[in-house]
Each structure stands twice: as C-alpha cells, then as structure tokens.
Amino acid sequence: MSNFGFTIKKTRSFNLSQADLRMANRLLEEVPSYRKCIGCGGCAATCSARQFTDFDIRKVHNTFRRGQYDKLADELRKCMLCGKCTLVCPRGVNLRSLIINMRQLLTPSNETF
Amino acid sequence: MANFHPFVVPFVLGTIGLFVICGYKYVRWIKQFDRKQQALIRKNMFSTKILPAIWEMFCECLLHLRISKKNWRLGYMHRSIAFGWFLLIVVGAIESRIGIKGPFHFWCAIFYRFFHHNIPANGTEMFFTQLMDLILLYVLSGIFLAMLKKIHSRILGMKRTTKHTIMDTTVKISLWAIFPLRLLSESVTARLYANGGFLTQSIGDLFSRPVAEFLELPLWSLYSIALCVFFLMMPFTRYMHIFTEVFLIYFRKLGLRDSVKMTGYTKYELSACSRCGMCIDRCPLYNTLDINDVQSVYLLRNLRNLEHHQDILAAGKNCLMCHQCAEDCPVNIDLMSIRRISRDKGDTDMADNYRYLDPVKGFNAIGRVAYFGGCMTQLTPTISESMKTIFDAAGVKYWHLDGDRAICCGRPLMQQGFNKQAADLRRKITELIGSCNATALVTSCPICYNTFKHEYNLTIPVYHHTEYIDSLIKSGKLSVKQSDTTFTFHDPCDLGRGCGIYDQPRAVLKAVGQLKKVSAEKENSVCCGMNLGNTVLSLEQQTKLRDASLKVLTEPNPDVVVTACPMCKKAFRHGTEVNVKDIAEVVAEEIKK
Numbered sequence: 001m002s003n004f005g006f007t008i009k010k011t012r013s014f015n016l017s018q019a020d021l022r023m024a025n026r027l028l029e030e031v032p033s034y035r036k037c038i039g040c041g042g043c044a045a046t047c048s049a050r051q052f053t054d055f056d057i058r059k060v061h062n063t064f065r066r067g068q069y070d071k072l073a074d075e076l077r078k079c080m081l082c083g084k085c086t087l088v089c090p091r092g093v094n095l096r097s098l099i100i101n102m103r104q105l106l107t108p109s110n111e112t113f
Numbered sequence: 114m115a116n117f118h119p120f121v122v123p124f125v126l127g128t129i130g131l132f133v134i135c136g137y138k139y140v141r142w143i144k145q146f147d148r149k150q151q152a153l154i155r156k157n158m159f160s161t162k163i164l165p166a167i168w169e170m171f172c173e174c175l176l177h178l179r180i181s182k183k184n185w186r187l188g189y190m191h192r193s194i195a196f197g198w199f200l201l202i203v204v205g206a207i208e209s210r211i212g213i214k215g216p217f218h219f220w221c222a223i224f225y226r227f228f229h230h231n232i233p234a235n236g237t238e239m240f241f242t243q244l245m246d247l248i249l250l251y252v253l254s255g256i257f258l259a260m261l262k263k264i265h266s267r268i269l270g271m272k273r274t275t276k277h278t279i280m281d282t283t284v285k286i287s288l289w290a291i292f293p294l295r296l297l298s299e300s301v302t303a304r305l306y307a308n309g310g311f312l313t314q315s316i317g318d319l320f321s322r323p324v325a326e327f328l329e330l331p332l333w334s335l336y337s338i339a340l341c342v343f344f345l346m347m348p349f350t351r352y353m354h355i356f357t358e359v360f361l362i363y364f365r366k367l368g369l370r371d372s373v374k375m376t377g378y379t380k381y382e383l384s385a386c387s388r389c390g391m392c393i394d395r396c397p398l399y400n401t402l403d404i405n406d407v408q409s410v411y412l413l414r415n416l417r418n419l420e421h422h423q424d425i426l427a428a429g430k431n432c433l434m435c436h437q438c439a440e441d442c443p444v445n446i447d448l449m450s451i452r453r454i455s456r457d458k459g460d461t462d463m464a465d466n467y468r469y470l471d472p473v474k475g476f477n478a479i480g481r482v483a484y485f486g487g488c489m490t491q492l493t494p495t496i497s498e499s500m501k502t503i504f505d506a507a508g509v510k511y512w513h514l515d516g517d518r519a520i521c522c523g524r525p526l527m528q529q530g531f532n533k534q535a536a537d538l539r540r541k542i543t544e545l546i547g548s549c550n551a552t553a554l555v556t557s558c559p560i561c562y563n564t565f566k567h568e569y570n571l572t573i574p575v576y577h578h579t580e581y582i583d584s585l586i587k588s589g590k591l592s593v594k595q596s597d598t599t600f601t602f603h604d605p606c607d608l609g610r611g612c613g614i615y616d617q618p619r620a621v622l623k624a625v626g627q628l629k630k631v632s633a634e635k636e637n638s639v640c641c642g643m644n645l646g647n648t649v650l651s652l653e654q655q656t657k658l659r660d661a662s663l664k665v666l667t668e669p670n671p672d673v674v675v676t677a678c679p680m681c682k683k684a685f686r687h688g689t690e691v692n693v694k695d696i697a698e699v700v701a702e703e704i705k706k
Contacts, residue, residue, distance in 0.1 A: 033651065033652065046491075046492065048488050048491075048518075048519045048520070048521055049469075051517070051518040051519065052469050052470055052518060052520075053469035055469075077466035077534070078466060078467070078469065080467070080488075080520070080521035080523075080525070080526065080538060081521070081525040081526045081529060081531070082488040082489075082519075082521040082525055083488070083489075083525055083645050084488050084489070084491065084492055087489070087492055087643075087683060088492065092652035094648065094649075094651070094652070096525070096529075096645075096648045097648040097649060100529060100648060
C-alpha cells in the first residue's frame with residue numbers, strides 16, 4: 001500500500017452516558033472559553049511540540065472533554081506551553097489556561113501556597 | 114529613682130518588645146536562606162561591598178531618593194517622616210546627654226523636656242531647643258501630608274492608595290498620633306517651665322497655667338502609650354519595612370537574589386514592602402480593566418501573612434508580568450521573582466518530559482551567527498524573512514536555528530511555575546546551541562532574549578535583533594536610507610523593562626525614518642495585553658488592554674506603529690487602521706541596494 005504520510009485511525013467507541021465527566025465539567029468551569037471550541041485543529045497544526053513528536057493537543061482536549069482521561073497526563077507533559085495554539089485559535093479559546101488546568105486536574109501539584 | 118516616672122513604662126516595654134520580636138524574626142529568616150545565599154553571605158559579609166550598602170541605606174531608608182525621583186511630593190512626605198524621626202532620635206540623644214543631670218536612662222532622650230525643666234541656660238542648649246522644634250515641625254509637615262493623602266491621594270500624585278487591613282490602619286493612627294502628642298506634651302511643659310523652643314513655647318503659651326498643669330501628665334502618658342502601641346504592632350504590620358529595608362539593602366549588595374522557591378531572602382523582601390501602593394498606579398490591569406486586588410502590594414501582603422491561600426493563588430495567576438510594578442517599586446523588590454514563587458507548582462512533575470527533543474542535533478555553524486526566531490516568530494514569518502534579508506545585505510553568514518522546528522526557550526513554563534520542566538528545556542537548548550559552534554545568537558523575540566540573557570549560561574554573546582541591527586548600521590556593514598515615514602515605537606515589556614534596551618531600537622528607527630515621541634514610553638510603556646505571563650485574562654480583556662496601549666501609540670498620528678516583538682505585533686495588527694510592523698521589516702524595506 002502506498003504511504004501517504006498519514007494513517008487512518010482505528011474506530012473507537014465508548015458510552016458517553018457512562019463516562020465520568022466530573023473533571024471535564026470542572027475544566028469547562030475553569031476555562032469558560034473552551035465551550036466555544038469547534039475542534040478545528042488549528043491548535044494542533046501550529047503546535048511546537050508536534051513538530052518533533054506525535055503530540056496532538058486537539059486529540060488531548062477532545063478526549064478529556066469526553067471523560068477519557070487515561071494516559072493524558074503523560075501526553076500533556078510534552079507541551080512546552082509556548083502559547084502558539086492560543087494565538088492561532090479562531091474562537092479565542094485560552095488554550096494555555098486549558099492545558100495548565102488539565103495538568104492540574106490530572107496530577108494535582110503540591111503548590112507551595 | 115531619679116529621672117524616672119511611671120508614665121515611661123509603656124514606652125520601655127514597647128521598645129524591648131520591638132527589639133525582641135524583630136530580632137527573633139530576622140534570625141529565623143536568616144536560617145531559612147538557601148545554600149547559595151548562605152555561601153554568598155559568608156563570602157561577602159565583611160567585604161568592601163558594605164560601603165555602597167551603607168550609602169544606599171542612607172539614601173533610601175532615610176532620604177527616600179528613589180521615591181523622590183518619581184514623585185517629589187511623595188518623596189518629601191516619606192523623607193520628612195523617616196529622616197525627621199531619625200534626626201529627632203539622634204539630636205535628642207545628643208541634647209539629653211549634654212543636658213541631663215543625674216543618672217541617664219535611654220528614655221530620658223525621648224522624654225527629655227519632662228525630665229529637664231531648666232530654661233535653656235547657654236547658647237548650646239538654646240540651639241538644641243530651637244533645632245529640636247524645627248525637626249519636630251519637619252516631621253509634622255510629613256504627617257500632615259500623609260493625612261492629606263488619605264483624604265485625597267491625587268494631591269500627592271497618586272491615583273489611589275492601598276486598601277489596608279484593620280491592623281495596618283490602627284498602627285498608622287498610632288504613628289500619626291505620636292508626633293502631635295509629642296508637640297502638645299512639650300508645649301504644655303514649656304508653658305509650665307518656659308523651656309520650649311519657638312514652636313512649643315508659642316503653642317504652650319496658649320494654655321492657661323491650671324489647664325497646663327492638669328494636662329501635663331496625661332499628655333506625656335498618651336505619648337508614651339502611642340509609642341508603645343506603634344512599637345509592639347510594628348513587627349506584625351507594614352511598618353516592619355522600616356528596619357527590614359536596611360537588611361534587604363545589605364543582603365542585595367552582598368549579591369543575594371531570589372531563588373525559585375520561597376527562601377529567607379524572600380521573607381526579607383516581603384517585609385520590606387511598605388505597601389505604599391506605587392505598584393498599583395501604573396498596573397495595566399488596574400488602569401484598563403479596573404482589577405484592583407491582584408497587584409503586587411496585595412500579593413506580597415498575603416504571602417507574608419500566609420493566609421487566604423485561594424487569594425494568593427488567584428492573585429498570583431492574574432498578572433501580565435509586564436515588569437511595570439517592579440520598575441516602579443521604590444524599594445526595588447524583585448516583584449517578578451516573587452510572582453513566580455507564588456506560582457510555583459512544586460516538584461511533582463519530575464520526569465524528563467522532553468525526551469522527544471533528544472535527536473535534535475545542531476548543524477555545524479562555525480563562523481556563523483545562529484538566528485533564533487522563537488515560537489512566536491514562526492507565526493509572523495515576515496519578521497524572520499526580513500532578518501534574513503538584513504543578514505544577506507550585511508554579508509553576515511547565518512544559520513536559522515529554529516526554521517522548521519521551534520523549541521520553546523522555557524520562559525512560559527517558568528512563568529507558570531513549572532520550574533523543573535523549564536530547566537529541562539533550557540538544558541536541551543543549551544546543548545543544541547553548544548553543539549553548533551556559532552559565533553553569536555540573535556533572537557527576534559524579547560521573551561526568548563530575556564530568558565537567554567538572565568536564565569541561561571551561554572558561552573556565546575546573545576543579541577536581540579534591535580541591538581544587532583543597530584550594531585550593523587553603526588559599524589557600516591548595513592547601509593540604510595532615511596525615508597520620510599513617521600514611526601512611533603512600542604517598547605515590549607521583556608525588551609525594555611525586562612532587559613533595559615531602550616536606545617538601540619530608537620537609534621535604528623531614527624536612521625531609517627522619523628521617530629515620534631509618545632506619551633508613555635521606555636520604562637512606562639503600556640503592555641500590549643498579550644504577555645505570556647497571564648493565563649486567566651479573557652480575550653475581551655486582552656483586547657481592552659491592547660486598545661489602551663494602541664491609543665498611546667497612535668496618538669501622534671504615525672504612518673507606522675513599530676514594535677520589536679512578534680507577540681506585540683500580533684496583538685496590535687487587528688486593533689488599528691495604522692500599519693503595524695516589526696523593526697526588522699522596517700529596516701529591510703529601507704536597505705540601500
């Protein structure tokens with residue numbers, strides 16, 4: 001088969017009514033601008049980390065929103081927080097804040113204060 | 114017991130309490146210094162660095178020259194209270210040493226007139242009596258201004274004063290009471306014994322003798338109690354800055370700086386804050402968005418008391434880190450570092466997160482200049498293209514380090530308190546730059562520039578492109594023609610206040626066109642609102658900040674608003690009809706072919 005430089009993702013299915021959306025809802029409270037996301041993927045397209053590795057910020061926040069939190073903590077550590085995603089977002093989603101909040105929800109840090 | 118009266122007891126207790134509490138606190142904080150800070154103290158404790166430290170203590174703690182430079186009325190107010198009180202103590206001590214008969218106790222200096230009833234006998238005594246009255250008048254003028262400032266702060270050139278806690282207000286009232294009480298008690302005694310100077314004698318003569326006799330003891334007692342209240346509350350309130358600033362100046366001169374964590378040095382800084390509120394006046398969040406509870410003065414207060422944890426976190430987050438307050442702080446507290454300390458996320462994320470950067474290998478760039486555009490320049494490719502045009506025109510061999518793949522310099526992580534991860538990134542970039550053997554590093558992004566300059570230990574010189582273009586023009590390598598286009602220049606926060614680069618961009622712009630002055634420039638330039646330091650502002654709020662900044666920049670009707678930061682350029686571009694360009698683009702257009 002010819003290599004076109006991309007692959008078709010395996011179909012995934014899960015039951016949204018059984019998903020644990022508590023953290024996802026917390027995230028929407030903390031970053032209200034995320035409600036405006038249309039999932040265009042502009043953030044992932046410009047991502048600095050993606051230029052080096054297969055980190056996909058759109059996939060990360062989309063999966064988070066659906067309550068599928070497995071492995072996201074490790075994935076999020078690849079982000080360098082440079083903020084290009086926030087600048088390109090056509091809907092004005094504060095992605096840096098979104099990422100920091102996802103990190104905090106997944107691995108609560110021992111903040112000094 | 115001679116030269117003693119029960120009314121001095123509150124004063125004596127207050128003084129002893131003050132020194133015990135302050136001494137305990139200072140020793141505890143010194144124990145909390147980290148290793149590096151302790152080593153610096155041991156190394157420099159008795160070096161010649163003490164002399165400039167003493168000079169700065171005199172200029173700042175007593176004369177308040179830095180405040181005076183920014184606002185002379187405020188400077189006069191602080192100087193009259195601090196230096197005046199200092200003189201009252203010193204001159205009073207000398208005067209009482211000369212005049213007191215019998216055993217001398219330290220309270221005799223403070224309550225001298227009460228214990229020394231003789232009419233000034235000779236010239237020396239007369240001189241001291243009049244001098245003490247003059248100094249008292251000087252202090253009172255400062256207290257009067259302080260009261261005026263509370264009623265209407267604009268008289269003293271401040272938009273608003275700090276909202277103080279009840280403790281702070283109580284201790285302030287006791288401070289304000291001390292000097293009028295001293296005046297009244299000395300006046301009453303002067304009425305009875307005719308031992309006053311021009312001020313106390315004339316006020317004392319207004320009283321009738323029985324009234325004076327009746328008031329004398331209560332007034333002296335009140336004076337003593339006011340001193341006691343002030344001294345005992347001082348270590349727990351903002352007036353702790355009076356002594357702490359002295360120590361802070363000493364430690365700073367020894368070379369101590371903030372670490373990424375809270376250390377004893379930070380505790381000294383927190384207590385050296387007098388809560389004067391000068392950080393509020395020019396904060397863009399206050400001026401444009403009316404947010405008035407996140408400014409450094411409030412953050413420092415909450416950090417010092419270590420209460421209101423949620424407030425600390427919330428106030429810590431909501432800051433542009435535009436360096437304006439750090440620029441305005443009369444005590445030169447490193448407010449940006451403290452802001453970062455308040456955001457410290459701890460060490461939970463210890464793993465090396467950026468393993469994917471490992472295969473990044475530099476390219477052999479011997480004899481070339483490494484050009485680091487930075488992440489944001491990837492989104493404004495005209496800037497990097499213009500830089501390449503300039504490099505080519507000047508005959509400089511360059512290597513675009515992050516042309517297709519950009520590594521972040523680590524500043525955004527650092528600003529959000531992910532210090533461990535930021536250090537990881539710094540290590541990767543240092544390796545990358547070290548492996549390429551370039552002669553110098555030129556960056557287009559002030560954010561990266563500030564980081565390279567202050568957080569990295571690179572072996573090659575680092576330039577921001579404004580500096581580099583300026584040196585190219587001055588050395589004659591790059592010849593540009595001067596056009597009639599008029600410019601206004603926006604000083605990016607990290608380049609101006611962050612690194613002190615103000616003259617180079619102006620020199621460049623004057624070489625290629627006509628530069629117009631704007632009302633708030635250089636260290637007062639208004640942040641574009643997009644600073645990476647803030648993650649909680651909404652898009653609407655950022656837009657308001659941008660408009661406030663643009664209002665200043667477009668006021669003189671320039672043809673082009675010029676900036677030197679890809680972030681500012683992005684922010685301004687859609688906010689105005691006027692053309693917005695980076696300084697590199699402007700220069701690239703005016704190169705002589």
